Amino acid sequence: MxxxxxxxxxxxxxxxxxxxxxxxxxxxxxxxxxxxxxxxxxxxxxxxxxxxxxxxxxxxxxxxxxxxxxxxxxxxxxxxxxxxxxxxxxxxxxxxxxxxxxxxxSDEHEWFQQSRLSKDNPYRDYYIWCPGKDGKEPNNWESIFSGSAWQYDEQTDEYYLHLFSKKQPDLNWENxxxxxxxxxxxxxxxxxxxxxxxxxxxxxxxxxxxxPDGEPQEGKKYxxxxxxxxxxxxxxxxxxxxxxxxxxxxxxxxxxxxxxxxxxxxxxxxxxxxxxxxxxxxxxxxxxxxxxxxxxxxxxxxxxxxxxxxxxxxxxxxxxxxxxxxxxxxxxxxxxxxxxxxxxxxxxxxxxxxxxxxxxxxxxxxxxxxxxxxxNVKFDSIEDYQDIETLNMYKERLEAGKDPSEIMHSIYVKGRDNARTPMQWDESEHAGFTTGKPWLKVNxxxxxxxxxxxxxxxxxxxxxxKKLIDLRKTHEIVVYGSYDLLLPDHPTIYAYTRTLGDEKLLVVSNFSKESSTFELPESITYRSKELLIGNYEVDENGEIEEFDLRPYEARVYKLK
Ligand code: TEU
Ligand code: CA
Structure with a gap:
């Protein structure tokens, strides 16, 4: 351990x-x-x-x-x-x-402001600058936020690398x-x-x-x-x-x-x-x-x-x-x-x-x-989104002729603003996050x-x-016990054990809205059991060799 x-x-x-x-x-x-x-x-x-x-x-x-x-x-x-x-x-x-x-x-950092001034500026090598290749970017890398990972800078007629937005130039760690x-x-x-x-x-x-260039992708520029x-x-x-x-x-x-x-x-x-x-x-x-x-x-x-x-x-x-x-x-x-x-x-x-x-x-x-x-949140209009990754992707896909409702669907499922809507403190206006107008709408x-x-x-x-956190504080096995998966092929139940000395935790979770029967593998033997936590009412004396899990039910038993 x-x-x-x-x-x-x-x-x-x-x-x-x-x-x-x-x-x-x-x-x-x-x-x-x-x-x-x-x-x-x-x-x-x-x-x-x-x-x-x-x-x-x-x-x-x-x-x-x-x-x-x-x-x-x-x-x-x-x-x-x-x-x-x-x-x-x-x-x-x-x-x-x-x-x-x-x-x-940031490109607004003093180092970059200096760096872009001239090829012999002492800060030049703080960033990754390259001349173009055949009138194009130095290589074909795609930025993680869409488009090329290179930005042309007129001042010195070279490109700088930005794996993320063009306002996030990569620092040169070789220096x-x-x-x-x-x-x-x-x-x-x-x-x-x-x-x-x-x-x-x-x-x-x-x-x-x-x-070096990345592997070219069919139908894609970068x-x-x-x-x-x-x-x-x-x-x-x-x-x-x-x-x-x-x-x-x-x-x-x-x-x-x-x-x-x-x-x-x-x-x-x-x-x-x-x-x-x-x-x-x-x-x-x-x-x-x-x-x-x-x-x-x-x-x-x-x-x-x-x-x-x-x-x-x-x-x-x-x-x-x-x-x-x-x-x-x-x-x-x-x-x-x-x-x-x-x-x-x-x-x-x-x-x-x-x-x-x-x-x-x-x-x-x-x-x-x-x-x-x-x-997650679903805003009707792209105008309500703020995240640069989301907005760049929307623009790029729209220009490529993709159906806007399909793009919005991806944003609803994966967009970063899902996580960034203001914290919901209470039921007053704007969820008690602000008395003003929130920078991003509340859910x-x-x-x-x-x-x-x-x-x-x-x-x-x-x-x-609170109880989950407390279990970690009061049971060493939660921190240090070793993990083993049970029932690897079960399509809806995720079950595993943790083991420390002669103790075991049995953690069983139903990842589905259908009920499902859990069967304890015979390899797991014990003399006493105790329910540590669960998200439904459970008969504590019920057997664990076989039991039904209700929709999204989870239980943790301590076995000795
Ligand atoms: O994220 C790095 C990263 O590669 C991804 O998680 C990425 O931002 C994106 O969500 C992939 O879809 C880190 C930060 O956590 C992220 O907020 C920054 O935007 C990014 O680096 C650049 O600093
Ligand atoms: Ca403020």
Missing amino acids: GNKTWWKESVVYQIYPRSFKDTNGDGIGDLKGITEKLDYLKELGVDVIWLSPVYESPNDDNGYDISNYREIMKEFGTMEDWEELLHQMHERNMKLMMDLVVNHS PKVRREVYDLMTFWLEKGIDGFRMDVINMISKVPGL APGGQYYMNGPRMHEFLQEMNAQVLSKYDIMTVGEMPGVDPEQAQLYTGEDRNELNMVFQFEHMDLDSQPTGKWDLRPLRLIDLKETVTKWQKGLEDKGWNSLYLNNHDQPRMVSRFGDDGEYWLESAKMLGTFLHMMQGTPYIYQGEELGMT PNYKEINASKQVNDPTSIYNYY
């Missing part, structure tokens, strides 16, 4: 500040709003808050485009507000993990000065007392030299270049350097966001003797309901695939690294709409998914509003789904999550 440490035993809550709580009526969430709600999070049992970026930014990508790494975004408040937030968190024994976005900066700058800014925040970093697309910082910019040749060297120069000097927690990572690579990134990171965010379970052509091309999820992928990760990192556990975040649709049922079985399925996730091995991440069962279901309704209701999703 590896060494015991606080970050393995913690529950993390992700805050997307823009949408969390507005205190000055400008319609934008702010730092004071977070401070105001700390007791709500403490009550839930949260140990660590991961704060999506709060640095100075022109907000082309809501703070993931940073123009000054050492200042707070004016819309969110001041450095004093931030210091007060950290202080209030530490007072409550909560830790703060900041977002570190250093694969790219040791860039790495020094990053280590210094990390130290700046660590010296202020923060407790960790979530590192944005950190496995994209090392590109394959020569930046090609995915991921194999040349994800998990590149110098990744481990860079992370070990960062660890030696910065991370190893502090008792902190690190998680690297890594699209396109597999368990073998993750063992190298998170192995305890490797001195790189504590854990990674992998995406394999997020890709199961898309076609290979990309996230917007939908495909129904098969539970068997989810079992295979999740199990591969649970077993792949067992004793060799550490998993992060998540089913949604600010880039993904809402969990209950995606994997559960946001209609008839909303309550049951939200609790079932929480059970499924929180009983696994790894550090669980709760995304704001998940603890209330917040759902119209806020009168049914909100915090004030749930905090004092013992049957609510919020209170169920």
Whole structure:
């Protein structure tokens, strides 16, 4: 089970500040709003808050485009507000993990402003500049936010690389000065007392030299270049350097966001003797309901695939690294709409998914509003959407002649704004998020789904999550027990055990609105059983060798 440490035993809550709580009526969430709600999070049992970026930014990508790494975004408040937030968190024994976005900066960052001036500017090599090829882009890579990954700049007649928006130029990690700058800014925040970093697309910082063309796609102008910019040749060297120069000097927690990572690579990134990171965010379970052509091309999820992928990760990192556990975040649709049922079985399925996730091995991440069962949203008009990825894709597909209603359908299912509608605090106007006009419309279901309704209701999703978190604090097996899948071929029941010493947890979840019979494999023997948690009334003395699971039912038994 590896060494015991606080970050393995913690529950993390992700805050997307823009949408969390507005205190000055400008319609934008702010730092004071977070401070105001700390007791709500403490009550839930949260140990660590991961704060999506709060640095100075022109907000082309809501703070993931940073123009000054050492200042707070004016819309969110001041450095004093931030210091007060950290202080209030530490007072409550909560830790703060900041977002570190250093694969790219904003094009409005001073480094880039200098860099674009001339080919011999001292900052030129802070970014990745190349001359065009036959009057076209230097290579055929597609940006993750649509179109070419290269932007032509007249000033010096060259192109710069941007894997994301053209306002997010990629930093050149080959340049040791860039790495020094990053280590210094990390130290700046660590010296202020923060407790960790979530590192944005950190496995994209090392590109394959020569930046080779990606495999051309039929009928498409640009090609995915991921194999040349994800998990590149110098990744481990860079992370070990960062660890030696910065991370190893502090008792902190690190998680690297890594699209396109597999368990073998993750063992190298998170192995305890490797001195790189504590854990990674992998995406394999997020890709199961898309076609290979990309996230917007939908495909129904098969539970068997989810079992295979999740199990591969649970077993792949067992004793060799550490998993992060998540089913949604600010880039993904809402969990209950995606994997559960946001209609008839909303309550049951939200609790079932929480059970499924929180009983696994790894550090669980709760995304704001998940603890209330917040759902996806459907705005009638594209005008109501704000997310750059969504808007760029809409435009590109429209120009390619796609049917607008089909594009809107993809947005309803996969768009990032699903997760970004304001937090639903109560049933007053704009869900109690703001007294002004929210930057993104609230989900119209806020009168049914909100915090004030749930905090004092013992049957609510919020209170169920509180219990799940408490189980992790009171049962070592929830943190350290090893995972084994049961019934790999069952089409609707996801069942697994956790084992520590002579104890076992039996976790059984029905991923369907049909009832289904669970049969305990004969290999599992026990002398006593205890129901730890469940989302329906259960006869505690009932047998577990065989029982019927109701729609989206979940149960956890402790066996000895
Ligand atoms: O996301 C990286 C990433 O590759 C995806 O999750 C992507 O943003 C998209 O949702 C795929 O469909 C990180 C941040 O989490 C995201 O918010 C930023 O937009 C992105 O990096 C750029 O910084
Ligand atoms: Ca505000």
